[in-house]
Amino acid sequence: MSDNIRQNFRAARRALSKETQREHASAVKNAVGDSFLIRQATVIGCYLASDGEVDLGPTIKLFWERKIATAVPNVRADSMSFCAYTKDTDTAESRWGIREPIASSTIDSNDLGVVLVPLVAFTDQGQRLGRGRGYYDRMFKSSCRPLLIGVAHEIQRARKLTTTESDVLLDGVVSENGLVMVP
Template sequence: MTDKQALRSEMRARRKALALVAPYAAERLAGFADDLPGAVVHALYLPIGAEMDPRPLAARLAYEGYDLCLPVVTAPDTPLIFRWWRPGDDLAPDAAGIPAPLPSAREMQPELILTPLLAFDGAGGRLGQGGGYYDRTFAARPEALRVGVAYAGQRVDRLSLLDHDIPLHGVLTETGYTALP
């Protein structure tokens, strides 16, 4: 097992424990919506497993009139595309089997991409699941603001980044929004 695989395993367990002890973290996180960097089109995600749930945040952003979209996997080893979405819209599995907006939904160009993660550090480092979808997407959309969504307890001292890893601009947790260098 590599160091990164071991860290992913450790952080999945930590995130699961954080989810159990903080059942209202997603609602608290939504309370910091006004602290996010300015953008009209927000890309969110639907949580898998113990990922921080951005649906309360999505409901607030939708109520406030922001355009929302969700990621869609169209093929392996390609960047994500994003399609228009509102809470309650019908979804269908994308190429990775993840619920996504229907193909008839309009494709969007998000200005701010909210991304799930396993760990983050104070320098903008992000440890994802390892599939590379968000790394490819960030590389294809360098103008988009990249904001991790996590439990505050997912922060680590330092992550080892590879050349293809693109840092986050900030992190939103149940304790607030933090801009990163």
């Protein structure tokens, strides 16, 4: 069931035109840039977009302009870590088609104030459907975790998702319509 849901939402976001994708990336950058999220964070976790995800490139550049350090995921075997990401960081495509840093220093997850999280689908209650491997859920299952903000196109909003006890809820979602915190 979840695989069909993933396929449908992934197909919908891939079907967005390049112009719509650019507009959504710009709107997300503006929403994040105008928000409280970056006022106190010294390191923000981001991701390098693939498969129709909202491109955080403009947002990451904004962080750099404001002297905020960024980190992106790096997956090895069954675990994920965040690595420092700068304009000079070399990346390579992973086996899943996601760009990752080749050689970059690992950031302690406790140093991340905010993480902008990719997703396939989300609900207004903060439920997130990811790619199905559970990397973010495992990494942020502890109660002492950064603020987790899902990044999505509005077409990825679902009325209801089936989740498990191990699924970590989002604290908010940012889309082309702005940033909304989960009540």
